[in-house]
Amino acid sequence: MATHTPHSTLDALINVAGDTTDASMKTAKMPIGIPGFTLHEEERTVPASEPPVWPINKDLSYVGKPQERWDGRAKATGRARYTADVQLPGMLYARFVNSTVPHARVLSIDTSAAESYPGVKSVHVIEKLLGGAVLRDPTLEQNRYPIVRYVGQPIAAVAATTPQAAEDAAAKIKVKYETLPFVVDMDQAREKDSPQVFPGAADQAGTAGGGGSSASGVPQTGNVHGPAVHKQGDVEQGFKDADVIVDAHYTTQVQTHxxxxxxxxxxxxxxxxxxxYASTQGTASVREELAAYFQLPMSxxxxxxxxMGGGFGAKFGAGNPGVVAATLSRKAGAPVRLMLDRQEEHLSVGNxxxxxxxxxxxxxxDGTITAIQLISFGTAGCGTGAGCAGPASNLYKWATLHVEENDVFINAGPAAAFRAPGHPQGAFxxxxxxDELAASLNMDLLDLRDRIDENPVRRVQRQIIRESAIWKSRNPRANADVGPIKRGIGLSQSVWYRHLAMDSAAEVRVHKDGSVEVLSAVQDIGSGIKTVLAQILAEQFGVPPAQVEVKIGDTNYPVGPNSGGSVTTASLTPAVRDAAWQAAQKFLASVAPALGVKASDLTLTDGMVRSASGKFQPIAFRSAAARMDTNQVSAQSRRIPDYDPRKYDTYGGVDVAEVAVDTETGRIHVKHVLAVHDCGRPMNPVAVISQINGGxxxxISYTLFEHRLLDPNYGIMVNSNLDKYKIAGSYEVPKIEVQLTESYIGQSSTDASGIGEAAGIISAGAAIAxxxxxxxxxxxxxxxxTPAVVLAALNQPKPQMEAL
Amino acid sequence: MSDHQPPHRELPETSSTTGNKGITRRGFLKGAGITAAGTALLDGVQSLQQEAQAATPKGVMEYGAEAFPVTLNINGKEHALHVETRTMLAEALRIGLGMTGTKISCDRGACSSCTVWLDKLPVNSCMTLAVDAIGHRVTTIEGLSTDSEVHPVQAAFVRHDAMQCGFCTPGMVMSCAALIERNPHPTERDVRVAISGNLCRCGTYPKVFAATLDAAGQHATKA
Incomplete structure (x- = not known):
């Protein structure tokens, strides 16, 4: 299922680094560790074509320095053009017709009234649905139309000249259902006599970003798909060896993106x-799916x-909106815009x-863990991917491990990868x-973690926490406040993995007028990769980042990574730096004749072309460019494997939360969060902090407010908008302090990593709890x-513990 | 979903004086007034009602379900466009006029991505009928800056990285700029109140607070 071993997620997305075939290697001394704590140098063997090793951030000019978002002005002035803003000549507007029942066989679909509705240009009835699990034996269900397995499942679509006409016409499509028994409650779905979501075993392929599951062939009993079992050592012996055992039962809800x-x-x-034009986290993934679906050449x-306006894991591939819009466009002979409405967004595209x-x-x-056993159930609707054993498997050292993960099918929309899939649940x-173990052992919370977590970065992070004002203000005695509002401070760690998308490439061009540009199909999902690419070129050519042209988000450019699992920065930036370095060498070769020297005599540093032999005074890059013997030089580069791929790293952080619990109303107010996080070399610390704030x-929003509520009588989601599905707003935002542990691991020409998953979302729940x-x-x-849950918990004199 | 049409999408009641053929301007405005009252645009309603009362029989125009021509004052310029009675201001801006800086995210007045000003009052344009904007000065995100100069709030948003994906940003900027237009010296609490309806899923609020307070400082010294 999700992540027993660090490499098992994101298989669909990532090609694991292979051995480099480049025979000409060189050695390079690289900074390793955390400045101020563990910084030292280590030697790595790297391809000879690699650029010189970058020093730590403090010694660079643009990389690692706070940098304004490259496209910040476009976003702040409303000029940024998102998918829904694209207006093509003759463009039509499309609407889906969605199922109004949670489980049914569609008997007939009458589109005649819609076809003849004024303004309608094309109508499409879906016969092949994307997403969710599929039966191992497809002959168990035979129907012209896909079986409806959730309210909101797309059934047909209409394209018309105005949004109003499309909406009106869609309402005129008549769908005749033979309704089937349904179940939307996970506990009920686990029972023997529950209605069955699938008539037989069903599996879902893993998706980019870690959704779904690549573990097919696991047993299935009724609606329970699993267990996927992972064992290391004899866990029963492990428990026998233990002096203390903590045993608890936890539940978490469904969250929508x-x-x-x-x-x-x-x-x-x-x-x-x-x-x-797609609102996607992966231009490459959309092209791949469309080409496969329509059997078109990728070209x-x-x-x-x-x-793109946010994805958080749910926006990979073309999906139903992509293939349906393309079909409507083909039928109508005109471009078609199909944007989901908010209700559809809650129901049909992931959670x-x-x-x-x-x-x-x-x-x-002494704290040494002898055994960890996790048995989990979770529902990914009519899909799979509810595994949550990542933290239990990968955060601490253990002697024996036994994990069983189960997916429980219910009649609800399929899940999708969502920021650190499985990890917020598991870490909660x-x-x-x-913490409970520490209390049982009468050990300090940080001392225990020091004993069982050897990760050198998190060790430093705990040291920072230990010395922080907020942690020092913590009263280790629980329930110390006497008034109705009680203050408390807690912490949690997080873990994520060094995933790489090796299909990450870029081209860098230098023009005779001194302008430089970088091109890659990668998309900026809000994390700020455009700015980072501009910084890399700025560092190479000495041109301010704002003057670098960044052209991304188009499959006409060299292939880019799909942005999921925190891969983008770690994967793409070395390719960009390598391309920039190679373009710079070509640039020097191109100006050498005019400068009357050999290219080998020239270097480009700090925006100046210098002659090693001292033949001329340093010339500014732009002036030198005017003497190029061509209008443009360019270089393309692809991600090469990590320098030492055997050395495997996890990333994470330690988050501290201070809460005030109103024991009379049951409200939890998060007052203050200290987030200490690692993302390798922070390329643009400003944007890294933004992401951590966001995580x-x-x-907090997930922990305190969000809850997809399904009505057991009708199978509908009762809070499918943003007025009833509460997400954190301005009043709920605490004071957030972020401290980055700049950390070097010597793995690539930029030595950068990602932050999206590890940032806050994993640890917030447990830190608050x-x-x-x-x-x-x-x-x-x-x-x-919620207040009700809090009051119920407070009314129990002692926490309920189940018998073993 | 299409079978869940929100009430505000329905046409106002037809005036009894016009039969089935269409709606009088007076009757329509009456209906529109009732709808708009739900969106708390009381000043707008009042001015529309005054307009309705001022309309002489000679000047009565009949509007039906079809699109009809209107003139809207947007960012200081009169724009002629066709709208249906049910067309929301957000759609009129985005589709009718191609001014796509204003975003639609929830389409239900719950996220404020679509915030524009109606006479400097921030409103959800997805909950405001296009016809309710007649006679008002509409300011959109496009009207807040010129090619050469941006509003201090916009500049501060860039300086403070008060955005990630950027989809909520135009709405946030409109709310924050309206705040410092009416209160040049806001506190952080004031900023929280001003954007209490603006949702940001990337979680950029802390930098929005900082940017707005910074912009207010700048704004105050400029004024």
């Missing part, structure tokens, strides 16, 4: 080229993403699965149990921690 820009595309089908499909976890941890008196349980806030315990002396093992 709720990106502010809904899923959608503008598709323009022309005989010689299908052009699709005949172009995907463009100039700006974070729920979890129901039984976690047992055994430890020796694990990090509370670790923390999204984590641990703070809640510190405030009240009560364990809260259920999310979201």
């Amino acid at each position: 709720s990106a502010l820009e809904t899923h959608g595309v503008v598709a323009d089908w022309k005989p010689d080229l299908l052009t699709v 005949k499909v172009r995907v463009i993403t100039e700006f 974070r699965p729920s979890s129901d976890q039984r976690l047992r941890i055994g430890a020796k008196k 349980a694990l990090e509370q149990s670790i 923390v806030i999204q984590g 641990n703070a809640f315990y510190n405030a009240t002396g009560v364990r809260i093992r259920q999310m979201p921690m």
Whole structure:
């Protein structure tokens, strides 16, 4: 399922680095460790073609320095063009017709009234649905139309000259259902006599970003798809060896991604080229799926993403909106815009699965973990991907491990990867149990983690926490406040992995007028990769980042990584730096004749062309460019494997939360968060901090507010908008302090890593729950921690513990 | 979904004096007034009602379900366009006029991505009928800056990195700029209140607070 071993997620997205075939190697001394703590030098063997090693950030000019967002002005002035803003001549507007019932066989679909509706140009009835699990034996279900498995499942679509006409016409499509028994409650779905979501075993392929599951062939009993079992050592012996065992049951809810820009595309089908503007995290993934679906050569499909309004894992591939819009466009002979509305966004394009976890941890008196056992159930709707064993498997050292992950099918939309898939759920349980273990062993929370977590970066992070004002202000005695509002402070760690997307390439061009540009199909999902690419060229050519031309988000450019699993920066930046370096060498060769020297005599540093032999005074880059013997030089480069791919790293952080619990109203107010995080070399610290702020806030929102509520009687989602599906707003944002542990691992020419997953979202739930315990002396093992849940927990004199 | 049409999408009640053929301007404005009251645009309603009362029988125009021509004052310029009675201001701006800086995200007045000013009052343009903007000065994100100069709030948003994906940014900017237009010296609490309806899923709020406070400082010294 998700992540027993660090490499097992994102298989669909990532090609694991192979051995380099470049025979000509050189050695390079690289900075390793954390400045101020563990910084030292190590030697790496690297391809001879690699650029010189960058020093640590403090000694660079543009990289690692706070940098204004390259496209900040376009975004702040409304000039940034998102998919829904694309307006093509003759463009039509499309609407889906969606299922109104949770489980049904579609008997007939009458589109005649819609076809003849004024303004309607094309109508399409879906016969092949994308997303969700598929039956191992497809003959178990035979129907012309896909079986409806959730309310909101797309059934047909209409394209018309105005949005109003499309909406009116869509309402005129008559769908005749034979309704089937349904189940939307996970506990009920686990029962023997529950209605079955699938008539037989069904699996879902893994998706980019870590959604779904690549573990097919696991057993299935009724709606329970699993267990996927992972064992190392004899866990029962491990528990026998333990001096202390903590055993607890945790539950978390389904969360929807709720990106502010809904899923959608503008598709323009022309005989010689299908052009699709897509709100996507992967232009490459959209092209791949469209080419496969329509059996078009990839060269005949172009995907463009100039700006995109958030994805958080749910926006990979063309999906139903992509293929349906392209089909409508082909039928109508005109471009078609199909943007989902907010309700559709909640229902049909992904969510974070729920979890129901039984976690047992055994430890020796000194804290050494002898056994971890996790049995989890979770629902990914009519899909899979509810595994949540990543933290339990990968955060701490253990002697024995036994993990069983189960997906439970219900009649709800399929899940999708969602920021650190499985990890917020898993950490919510694990990090509370670790705190409980520390209490049982009478050990300090940080001392215990020092004993069981050898990761050198997190060790430094704990040291920073230990010395922080907020942690020093913590009263280690729980429930110390006497008034109705109780203050508490807690912490949690997070873990994520060094995933790489090797299909990451870029081209760098230098023009005779001294302008430089970088081209890659990569898309900027809001994390700021445009700015980072500009910084890399700025560092190479000495041109301010704002003057670098960044052209991305178009499959006409060299292939870019799909942005999921925190791969973008770690994967793409070395390719860009290598291309910039090679372009610079070509540039020097191009100006050498005019300067009367050999290219080998020239270097380009700090924006100046210098002669090693001292033949001339340094010349500014732009002046030198005017003497190029061609109008343009360019170089393309692809990501090469990590310098030492055997050395495997995890990333993470330690987050501290301070809460005030109103024991009378049941409200938890998060007052202050200290987030200490690692993302390798921070390329643009400003944007890294923005992402961590966002992860923390999204984590608070998940922990306290968000909850997809399905009505058991009708199977509908009762809060499918943003007025009823509460996400954190300005009033709920605490004071957030972010501290980056700049950390060098000597793996690439930029030595950068990602931050999206590890930032806050993983640890917020457990940090708040641990703070809640510190405030009240009560364990809260259920999310979201709404006032009702809080009051129920406080009314129990002692936390409920199940018998073993 | 199409079978869940929100009430505000329905046409106002037809005036009894016009039969089935169409709606009088007076009757329509009455209906529009009722709809708009729900969006708390009381000043707008009042001015429309005054307009309705001022309309002489000679000047009565009949509007039906079809699109009809209107003139809207947007960013200081009169724009002629065709709208249906049910067309929302956000759609009129985005589709009718190609001014796509204003975003639609929830289409239900819950996220404020579509914030524009109606006479300097920030409103959700997805909940405001295009016809309710007649006679008002509409300011959109495009009207806040010129090619050469941006509003201090916009400049501060860039300086402070008060954006990630940027989809909520135009709405955030409009709310924050309206705040410092009416309160040149806001506190952080004031900023929180001003954007309490603006959702940001990337979680950029702390930098929005900082940027707005910074812009207010600049704004104050400029004024």
